[in-house]
Amino acid sequence: MPLAIRNLPRGDPCPPRERIGKPSLGVPPGTIHSPPIERCLPPLLSRTRHEPTISLAKTQSLAVLVGLLMAAVDVLEAQTNGRPVQDPQWAWTTQTPTSTRDLKRIQSTMQARLPAAKRATVTVLGDGSGSGVIVSRSGLVLTAGHVCGNKGSELLVIMADGQPVKATSLGTLEIADAGLVQLSPGRYPHASMAPSKDPAPLGTWCFALGHPGGWDDARGVVVRLGRVISHNRYTLRSDCKLVGGDSGGPLFDLQGRVIAIHSRISKAADQNFHVPVQNYRDFWPEVLAGTMALIPAVDTPSQDSTPAAARTPNAR
Amino acid sequence: MKGSANAPQARWLVLSLFCFTLLNGCVNFWPGGSLTSDQRVQGAATLQAFQSLQAPLRMQGITVLDKRGRQLGMATWFGQEGLLLAKASDVANQGRLQIDDARGQRHPVTLAGLDDLSDVALLNVQAQGTPPPRPSMGTWSASPPSEGEWVACLEGTNEVKVGVVSGRARRIPEPRPLLGIFLKPTSDQPGAVIDEVVKKGAADRAGLKADDRIVSVNGDPIRDYQSLQDKVRSLEPGLPVTIEYVRAEDLRKKTFPLGDDSWTEGDERNRRMSGPVSSRRAGFEEVFQHDSPVNPKAIGGPVVNLDGKVVGMNIARTDRVTTYALTPRAIRQAVWRIQGDLSN
Numbered sequence: 001m002p003l004a005i006r007n008l009p010r011g012d013p014c015p016p017r018e019r020i021g022k023p024s025l026g027v028p029p030g031t032i033h034s035p036p037i038e039r040c041l042p043p044l045l046s047r048t049r050h051e052p053t054i055s056l057a058k059t060q061s062l063a064v065l066v067g068l069l070m071a072a073v074d075v076l077e078a079q080t081n082g083r084p085v086q087d088p089q090w091a092w093t094t095q096t097p098t099s100t101r102d103l104k105r106i107q108s109t110m111q112a113r114l115p116a117a118k119r120a121t122v123t124v125l126g127d128g129s130g131s132g133v134i135v136s137r138s139g140l141v142l143t144a145g146h147v148c149g150n151k152g153s154e155l156l157v158i159m160a161d162g163q164p165v166k167a168t169s170l171g172t173l174e175i176a177d178a179g180l181v182q183l184s185p186g187r188y189p190h191a192s193m194a195p196s197k198d199p200a201p202l203g204t205w206c207f208a209l210g211h212p213g214g215w216d217d218a219r220g221v222v223v224r225l226g227r228v229i230s231h232n233r234y235t236l237r238s239d240c241k242l243v244g245g246d247s248g249g250p251l252f253d254l255q256g257r258v259i260a261i262h263s264r265i266s267k268a269a270d271q272n273f274h275v276p277v278q279n280y281r282d283f284w285p286e287v288l289a290g291t292m293a294l295i296p297a298v299d300t301p302s303q304d305s306t307p308a309a310a311r312t313p314n315a316r
Numbered sequence: 317m318k319g320s321a322n323a324p325q326a327r328w329l330v331l332s333l334f335c336f337t338l339l340n341g342c343v344n345f346w347p348g349g350s351l352t353s354d355q356r357v358q359g360a361a362t363l364q365a366f367q368s369l370q371a372p373l374r375m376q377g378i379t380v381l382d383k384r385g386r387q388l389g390m391a392t393w394f395g396q397e398g399l400l401l402a403k404a405s406d407v408a409n410q411g412r413l414q415i416d417d418a419r420g421q422r423h424p425v426t427l428a429g430l431d432d433l434s435d436v437a438l439l440n441v442q443a444q445g446t447p448p449p450r451p452s453m454g455t456w457s458a459s460p461p462s463e464g465e466w467v468a469c470l471e472g473t474n475e476v477k478v479g480v481v482s483g484r485a486r487r488i489p490e491p492r493p494l495l496g497i498f499l500k501p502t503s504d505q506p507g508a509v510i511d512e513v514v515k516k517g518a519a520d521r522a523g524l525k526a527d528d529r530i531v532s533v534n535g536d537p538i539r540d541y542q543s544l545q546d547k548v549r550s551l552e553p554g555l556p557v558t559i560e561y562v563r564a565e566d567l568r569k570k571t572f573p574l575g576d577d578s579w580t581e582g583d584e585r586n587r588r589m590s591g592p593v594s595s596r597r598a599g600f601e602e603v604f605q606h607d608s609p610v611n612p613k614a615i616g617g618p619v620v621n622l623d624g625k626v627v628g629m630n631i632a633r634t635d636r637v638t639t640y641a642l643t644p645r646a647i648r649q650a651v652w653r654i655q656g657d658l659s660n
Contacts, residue, residue, distance in 0.1 A: 096355050096361050096362055096365075097362065097365040098364060098365050099365055100365065100366075100368055100369075100622055102365055103365050103366070103466055103622055104466075104622055106466075107464060107465060107466050107480075107622070110464050110480075111462065111463070111464040111465070114463065114464050202349075202350070202351050203351050203355060207464075207480075212586075212635070212636075212637050212638070213586060213635065218484075218486045218487070219483045219484065219486065219605075220483065220484055222482050222483045222605070222637065222638075223463065223464055223480065223482050223483075224479075224480070224482055224607045224637060225357065225464075225479070225480040225607070226356070226357050227351060227355070227356060227357065228351070229350045229351040229356060230349070230350035230351065237350065239351075239356045239357050239358075241607050241609070241636060241637040242636075242637065243586050243589060243590065243635055243636040243637045244585055244586040244589070245586075246637075265589060265636075267589070269591075269609055269636055270353070270356055270357070270358065
């Protein structure tokens, strides 16, 4: 169509490409730099790094208590989350390849995971266009917070085969930029999430899926290969190349498990930001209850980082 | 401090802090720091693994330069006769051309033919002294690489860039003409009334506004939105279009270049985040896409897979995540069309 003309009925269930690919500003860059935290953190998460600065003369006993309490908190946390246990069989997936053979092993392992991973990857259409990944048979979708919008937002999700499905936003965890979406009742292809006991260590080879620039029928889901270049509880960075429209799409490890969700891009093409899946697990109850859990962002995002979503210019 | 009286408590304090630090250290599994850049995909350590590919790839490295020696792109050897191919829109209309071969020797070249369907140019080398080395035959793959396959290409004669095939092989249609406006479905008077102007679109740049009523395009009268749509569809993107419109009873006229949809409307942010891209990014018979970050001034070179087979020729850098490469089939077709033209 040479001109985009509004001759389509409003609420057209399957929008033409002009609307899908509609680009956008996304969340204003300030969203991540949110004001200080008001709400108390769940105790298991407050792994305080600073040493207590209390006067020895007056409060030794208090200090003893604090110290023991913090230690206890950490022990409890260790029991909850466990230490990372990486299967030795997969240790090679964190190493730098040294030969064509190593490269071929990365290639063939990823290629074996691709078909199933792609089937679980979807386009999420709200105000703009983003991506997402189905993680349960009943159609629970992980996406970025700035893609799915507030709890109750009506969304349209396009499956990997082009089938449109109605969906509803379950809410967002704004500071971690995590979002949950529920597809209308049905059975869906889905991917598994990396277990909390085995988060992707530094150097893990990973592949990003998504719909850069929005849904494209002829192109389909786009894959990019890279490595985990930093990882803490709230942010994972990789050198998988991303652009607007990829937001909310999954980052897989070579075992075919979702390790993180694309969130923002930085000016440097080899460092992009993702939300580790553990955030979804930890705050599932809060998100579903519709209360925003406020977590301090450990990594202050750099000035040039931009949400990697495609959104309409006038959205939010 | 009161000395001995507090000593046991102080010891407790030290002990508890020690416990905390120790336990905290045990459960602290988040790796600190970040992966050094040499370990990343384009890093020196990772590229070492591509060692066996680098020498044969460099042997094929040809850069195309203008007469002042500025790099316009790269070129690819193709076929039995050793044809030299480049990206047409980057090397045509640039005056006298020359190439630097893999040994750094410069040779003048002439443009022997162009194929608009896939944006391919055929170059003829006027060798001075030793002709540029040609790769041995049979290094071309018969089919496009599969999705997820590693590929490597050159950026200039020395720099190797690697990536994976990121999307399925397909045709990229010609860019469609676009004014960048939304229209109201009906109008009381003859013409098409603008409902909304897309920011930074062709019409926006020319200064058209909502409620302007377009009454003619290139001198042809416009009755309603349908006739405007039909008229614009028949025009060529990039060429000047003259629009007559009525704003507040005033008849006005503007001439401006018609836009296209190779960037989706208002896709300004993606464009900004993508850095330099090729000027022609659409209209190719068959390409596969890969995620190697290739400078648009280094488009036109060969793409090889891990077996050292040439699987394609870079034809466009389109955005931050995408480089298009023509498939062997598309190159063959383009060469046939050019040679057909030449023999006629």
